Structure formats: C-alpha cells, structure tokens
Amino acid sequence: MEELAKINLLNLTQAELELLVESMGMKSYYGKSLFNWLHKKIVRNIRDITDLSKKDREMLETKSYIPFLNLLDLKTSKIDGTEKFLFQLEDKNSVETVLLRHSDRRVTLCVSSQVGCPVGCAFCATGKAGFVRNLNVNEIINQAYTVERRIIKNHENISNIVFMGMGEPLLNLDNVRKALEILTHENGLYISRRKITISTCGIVAGIEKILLERLPIELAISLHSAIDEKRDTLVPVNKQNKLEDLYAVLQEYQRQTKRRLSFEYILLGGVNITEKDANALADFVKDFDHVVNLIQYNPVEGAGFKAPTPKKLEKFLHVLKIRGVNVTIRQEKGRDINGACGQLRGRQVVS
Numbered sequence: 001m002e003e004l005a006k007i008n009l010l011n012l013t014q015a016e017l018e019l020l021v022e023s024m025g026m027k028s029y030y031g032k033s034l035f036n037w038l039h040k041k042i043v044r045n046i047r048d049i050t051d052l053s054k055k056d057r058e059m060l061e062t063k064s065y066i067p068f069l070n071l072l073d074l075k076t077s078k079i080d081g082t083e084k085f086l087f088q089l090e091d092k093n094s095v096e097t098v099l100l101r102h103s104d105r106r107v108t109l110c111v112s113s114q115v116g117c118p119v120g121c122a123f124c125a126t127g128k129a130g131f132v133r134n135l136n137v138n139e140i141i142n143q144a145y146t147v148e149r150r151i152i153k154n155h156e157n158i159s160n161i162v163f164m165g166m167g168e169p170l171l172n173l174d175n176v177r178k179a180l181e182i183l184t185h186e187n188g189l190y191i192s193r194r195k196i197t198i199s200t201c202g203i204v205a206g207i208e209k210i211l212l213e214r215l216p217i218e219l220a221i222s223l224h225s226a227i228d229e230k231r232d233t234l235v236p237v238n239k240q241n242k243l244e245d246l247y248a249v250l251q252e253y254q255r256q257t258k259r260r261l262s263f264e265y266i267l268l269g270g271v272n273i274t275e276k277d278a279n280a281l282a283d284f285v286k287d288f289d290h291v292v293n294l295i296q297y298n299p300v301e302g303a304g305f306k307a308p309t310p311k312k313l314e315k316f317l318h319v320l321k322i323r324g325v326n327v328t329i330r331q332e333k334g335r336d337i338n339g340a341c342g343q344l345r346g347r348q349v350v351s
C-alpha cells in the first residue's frame with residue numbers, strides 16, 4: 001500500500017523531475033542527471049544512482065520508486081529469433097510486447113498502448129478479449145526498458161519502435177505522446193523520431209491531433225478493406241470514421257508532412273481479397289505516396305477466418321500490381337510462437 005502512494009519516477013519528463021528534486025531540497029540540475037539514470041542508463045534501483053549523495057538517495061527512496069514489469073512468459077521463435085514477452089503490470093493485468101530482429105541488424109520493438117482494445121476488430125485476439133484500460137506512461141516505456149536491459153547483454157539495442165501491439169494508440173494519445181517525448185529524448189534512449197511508427201485503425205480525430213501538434217512520427221493505417229460496408233464489420237470504428245473522412249485527413253497529413261503512408265491489409269480468405277476489394281484498395285491508396293503491407297492471417301480461435309488460397313492471393317496481388325499499387329507481402333515473423341497480437345495474453349487469461 002505504502003509503495004503505491006510513492007511517486008512513480010518513470011511517469012515524469014525531465015522538466016517534471018527537475019521540479020520534483022527541487023521540491024525535495026536538491027538543486028534542480030539533479031533532475032537532468034536523474035532523467036539520464038532512469039532513461040539512458042535504465043537503472044532499476046534508486047540506490048544505484050551514484051551521482052546522488054547517500055542522503056539524497058535515501059530521501060528519494062522514501063518518496064518515490066522506479067517501477068518494473070514482471071515477466072510472465074517469453075516465447076522465442078526458432079525460425080527467426082522473434083521474442084514475444086508477456087508482462088505483468090502493478091495491478092496484475094498483463095500486456096504483450098514483441099521483439100523483431102531484421103537481417104540488416106535493425107531491432108524493432110512492437111509495444112502495447114492499452115490493456116485489451118476497445119476497437120474489437122473481428123479477426124483480432126486482443127479485440128475479442130475486450131478493453132480493460134489505457135496503459136500509463138511508465139507502462140509504455142518500461143516495455144522498451146525491460147527488453148533493452150536483456151538484449152544489451154548481446155550487444156543489441158532497440159532501433160525502431162512500433163505502436164502495433166495491443167490497443168489503439170490514438171485512443172490513449174495523451175500517454176503515448178508523453179512516452180514518445182521520453183523515448184526520443186537525447187538524454188534518454190534517444191530513439192530517432194523517424195524510427196517510431198504509430199499504427200492506427202483510422203481514428204480521424206487522433207490523426208487530426210497528430211497534425212495539430214506536429215508529432216514527428218511515422219503513420220501506419222490498418223485498413224483491411226477499402227469498402228465501407230465491409231470495413232464496418234471488420235474494423236467497427238469505421239462506422240464513426242468513414243473511409244471518406246479517413247481519406248481526407250490522410251490527404252492533409254501527407255500534404256503537411258510529406259511522409260510516406262503505410263497501409264496494413266490483413267489477408268482474409270473469402271472476405272477481403274476479391275477483384276472488387278483489390279480495385280477499391282487501389283482507388284484508396286493510388287494518390288498517396290504509399291506502401292501497402294499485406295499481412296498473412298494468423299488464425300485466431302473462434303474468429304471464423306482463414307488465410308486465402310495461394311491462387312486467390314496471386315489474383316489479388318496481380319490486380320494491385322497492374323493498378324500501380326506499391327505492395328509488399330509482409331514476411332511473417334514468429335509464426336511458430338503465435339505471432340498475432342493478443343494470442344499470448346489470451347492463453348494466459350484462459351489457462
């Protein structure tokens with residue numbers, strides 16, 4: 001109980017830490033040093049912060065703490081080294097984080113932004129489990145810190161972060177924004193802003209906020225269908241965020257940022273890969289500087305979807321190519337460890 005009343009240091013920006021140490025009677029520049037220990041050296045214990053006097057450390061320890069995530073489960077792919085972590089939060093909820101290793105030595109961390117997800121996409125294990133709550137700032141950045149501490153021992157570092165795990169990041173934008181500020185800070189992990197991608201199912205008001213605040217991140221849109229009636233059933237937020245409105249805000253986004261847009265499209269056999277689907281997709285993306293990532297479907301129990309046959313997929317791909325769509329089929333990573341989002345947590349909840 002006493003621990004919960006203490007200040008969670010990982011929720012604070014450098015400016016907020018400066019104010020905190022000042023309020024404890026220390027010089028404000030110790031705030032900068034404290035930020036460096038917390039976010040660059042990613043220290044686990046206040047007593048290891050040797051810049052501070054023993055007395056200051058003791059005072060800090062009585063009033064604040066550094067939170068950590070408990071590792072509940074870890075699966076490692078024998079095929080490509082992908083690692084899937086299941087972390088337990090202070091309130092015993094759990095979230096998933098996935099580490100992807102690329103052949104060019106890039107290391108991408110796929111982080112969660114919510115416990116569960118309110119969007120409820122028809123094909124998604126997380127969506128099926130429902131929404132619990134937003135993650136706070138420390139729970140977002142601690143996914144990165146916990147993994148970084150492990151991989152640094154093998155001389156690896158996280159180079160890219162994608163908000164593509166559990167949850168819809170634009171429905172938790174206040175905490176995601178603050179987490180971004182800390183993760184990209186030059187006195188912290190200093191992840192390049194161009195190497196952070198927010199993946200959204202198309203929350204128009206959230207994209208407008210990104211524009212308004214000039215958040216310098218890459219944007220990926222989980223499209224999955226470019227036909228409103230079909231998208232309404234696959235991605236239910238489409239009912240409030242129609243394709244026409246999404247298109248308009250993305251046009252404005254690209255006009256202002258000049259950044260390439262990624263469109264994610266999950267391949268569902270007999271559902272969204274007809275010739276009509278391919279033409280609708282081509283119509284939607286053709287005037288954007290774009291890349292369309294086709295994603296192999298990883299079956300979710302009880303969802304009622306299946307992967308397409310190779311022949312159907314080939315036909316779909318053929319139409320996209322002759323329509324000039326810049327398309328890739330995403331190499332699926334971690335297939336042998338249930339790569340799809342929410343599957344590890346789903347098993348934990350069930351077992």
Ligand code: SF4
Pocket residue numbers: 117118119120121124125126127128165166167168201341
């Ligand atoms: Fe939420 Fe993404 Fe799953 Fe849709 S696919 S329910 S947005 S986590």
